Amino acid sequence: MILEIKDLYVSIEDNLILKGLNLKVNGGETHAIMGPNGTGKSTLAQICMGHPSYKIESGDILLDGESIIDKTVDERSRLGLFLAMQNPIEVPGVTNFDFVKAAVQTRMSKDEHLRIGKFILKFEKASQDLKMGQGLAHRFLNQGFSGGEKKRNEILQMKMLNPCFAFLDEIDSGLDVDALKLVGQNVTELKSNDLGLILITHYQRLLDYITPDFVHIMINGKIVKTGKDELIKRIDQEGYDWVKKELGIEDEDIKPYSLGVCPSKH
Amino acid sequence: MNILKFLKEKKTLIAFDNEQVINKAKISKKNNHLNFEKENDYFVFIENYNLTEKLVFEVNKGLNLRIYLITYQSKNLEIEYEFNIEENASLELYTNFNTRRNNKFNLKLNFNLDENASLKLMSALIFNGNLSLSTNINLNGKKSSAEVEVLNIGYKDTKFNIDQFVRHLNKSTVSNINNSLIATDKSKLKYSVSGFIAKGNELSKAHQSNKGIMLSDSCEIEVEPKLFIDEYNVEASHGAAIGQMDEMQLYYLLSRGLTEQQARSLIIFGYTNPFISMIEDKDIKRLLTSQITRVMKGKADNE
Ligand SMILES: Nc1ncnc2c1ncn2[C@@H]1O[C@H](COP(=O)(O)OP(=O)(O)OP(=O)(O)O)[C@@H](O)[C@H]1O
Numbered sequence: 332m333i334l335e336i337k338d339l340y341v342s343i344e345d346n347l348i349l350k351g352l353n354l355k356v357n358g359g360e361t362h363a364i365m366g367p368n369g370t371g372k373s374t375l376a377q378i379c380m381g382h383p384s385y386k387i388e389s390g391d392i393l394l395d396g397e398s399i400i401d402k403t404v405d406e407r408s409r410l411g412l413f414l415a416m417q418n419p420i421e422v423p424g425v426t427n428f429d430f431v432k433a434a435v436q437t438r439m440s441k442d443e444h445l446r447i448g449k450f451i452l453k454f455e456k457a458s459q460d461l462k463m464g465q466g467l468a469h470r471f472l473n474q475g476f477s478g479g480e481k482k483r484n485e486i487l488q489m490k491m492l493n494p495c496f497a498f499l500d501e502i503d504s505g506l507d508v509d510a511l512k513l514v515g516q517n518v519t520e521l522k523s524n525d526l527g528l529i530l531i532t533h534y535q536r537l538l539d540y541i542t543p544d545f546v547h548i549m550i551n552g553k554i555v556k557t558g559k560d561e562l563i564k565r566i567d568q569e570g571y572d573w574v575k576k577e578l579g580i581e582d583e584d585i586k587p588y589s590l591g592v593c594p595s596k597h
Numbered sequence: 598m599n600i601l602k603f604l605k606e607k608k609t610l611i612a613f614d615n616e617q618v619i620n621k622a623k624i625s626k627k628n629n630h631l632n633f634e635k636e637n638d639y640f641v642f643i644e645n646y647n648l649t650e651k652l653v654f655e656v657n658k659g660l661n662l663r664i665y666l667i668t669y670q671s672k673n674l675e676i677e678y679e680f681n682i683e684e685n686a687s688l689e690l691y692t693n694f695n696t697r698r699n700n701k702f703n704l705k706l707n708f709n710l711d712e713n714a715s716l717k718l719m720s721a722l723i724f725n726g727n728l729s730l731s732t733n734i735n736l737n738g739k740k741s742s743a744e745v746e747v748l749n750i751g752y753k754d755t756k757f758n759i760d761q762f763v764r765h766l767n768k769s770t771v772s773n774i775n776n777s778l779i780a781t782d783k784s785k786l787k788y789s790v791s792g793f794i795a796k797g798n799e800l801s802k803a804h805q806s807n808k809g810i811m812l813s814d815s816c817e818i819e820v821e822p823k824l825f826i827d828e829y830n831v832e833a834s835h836g837a838a839i840g841q842m843d844e845m846q847l848y849y850l851l852s853r854g855l856t857e858q859q860a861r862s863l864i865i866f867g868y869t870n871p872f873i874s875m876i877e878d879k880d881i882k883r884l885l886t887s888q889i890t891r892v893m894k895g896k897a898d899n900e
């Protein structure tokens with residue numbers, strides 16, 4: 332499968348965040364997206380998933396050549412899109428188990444039946460793989476989970492749902508060294524020709540475990556540079572200033588802007 | 598008397614209406630006094646019983662009791678229940694009151710707790726009618742404690758006025774109130790939740806939390822939490838989170854492929870599920886679940 336983002340402009344509450352973003356991910360590829368805070372990385376992942384607060388101004392998102400921007404969030408998920416969120420949402424009263432079960436069931440065709448025993452085994456295996464602890468299945472979804480547990484729970488869901496394209500938005504933040512390794516291994520195990528991965532991260536350490544085929548640098552709402560491993564190392568050592576200098580990108584924040592009518596001092 | 602089938606089979610049943618008393622539980626009943634002397638799980642079923650005086654439940658010293666109280670009253674609509682929980686006794690009380698449509702129903706529940714006594718009250722309030730309920734809990738004895746769990750679902754033109762009042766009248770008394778409220782259709786749920794700690798009753802704790810979800814444009818939920826505290830060395834808190842269904846919770850569930858209807862049902866279930874799971878008796882649990890399913894049918898659909 333192919334996920335293609337074409338000249339995408341996206342706004343939130345009248346602020347333009349994505350400004351002509353292009354990206355093409357083939358099944359089996361792993362792409363890393365790096366970039367300064369506030370540059371629109373999460374926006375990209377959320378708009379692909381169909382987050383209700385973001386608005387597409389122009390451009391398109393195509394799955395195997397077909398636009399998905401008119402599809403609902405759940406339809407996109409069932410088409411194979413997955414987003415491990417930067418901040419997973421807590422849903423009190425709904426157990427992790429019931430939730431994942433419903434998510435798996437909704438993917439089955441009408442005449443298929445969930446084989447509960449098999450499902451339980453798969454769920455337990457996935458929990459063990461991620462060292463999630465026994466009680467997790469019956470705890471309420473993300474409620475009271477530690478930062479790292481929430482992240483691992485996202486990967487658990489990914490394992491259970493077998494997506495075709497998965498955005499992992501800062502899956503490494505909040506994970507301790509061992510957990511990072513564990514998540515890295517689990518995601519690497521999921522790699523196949525049927526899975527396109529988009530890793531959003533700030534640090535090299537995640538990419539030590541999950542090797543990307545492409546590394547993109549995103550600044551001010553678009554991808555400004557694409558390369559390989561060498562970009563990661565340089566960003567890790569030097570940050571983003573060199574990219575900006577090289578490409579002549581001005582920092583938007585430093586640009587003078589009007590605060591409306593203010594008395595000016597002379 | 599129209600006793601629910603599964604109740605008939607309970608060995609510890611006491612059921613009464615105006616004509617008849619079925620007392621398999623062998624509870625001593627003198628007029629309107631029920632005296633519980635043996636530790637057990639009891640099932641109390643009351644149908645259209647003419648109560649001119651209050652109905653009193655005595656929980657004797659040191660006993661640990663569980664009582665399931667189910668009533669179908671559509672005639673006598675001013676009713677007062679009193680529960681006296683003696684020293685070192687504990688009562689876990691489940692109530693499910695029912696009445697016919699549009700009846701005006703006036704209900705009082707009074708609890709008196711002696712030293713070291715404890716109460717866990719679980720009230721399911723799920724019927725279409727007009728209810729005024731006042732729950733008064735008097736923590737008279739030292740170290741007495743009360744936990745109150747309410748699941749209230751308003752539908753059609755249900756109108757409920759609920760007053761909850763906990764009085765901390767001794768040292769080291771503890772109260773904890775959790776109200777889970779769901780409103781649909783044109784229902785109106787109004788709560789006033791008060792905790793009162795009198796001077797000198799140090800080391801007492803009064804906590805309350807109120808959660809409410811409104812599923813239609815014309816329903817209302819109003820909660821007024823109040824704390825009256827006249828002592829420094831105590832703990833107290835209240836919170837109220839009332840609103841529409843949380844957009845982000847919905848989005849999260851949708852993003853895993855649940856349809857909007859499934860996602861909404863699951864979030865609503867998240868309000869009812871913690872309450873249901875507290876109920877020990879399987880049959881009572883099943884009855885409540887089917888009651889909820891019946892009134893919530895179609896309510897998860899986005900209007
Ligand atoms: N509700 C909102 N209203 C206005 N601006 C918003 C809103 N939500 C996000 N933004 C802005 O959109 C921009 C892009 O945010 P986004 O979360 O996509 O950045 P990011 O690249 O993921 O950053 P980080 O690395 O910090 O996660 C930010 O400047 C943010 O402040």
Ligand SMILES: [Mg+2]
Pocket residue numbers: 372373374417500501
């Ligand atoms: Mg982000």
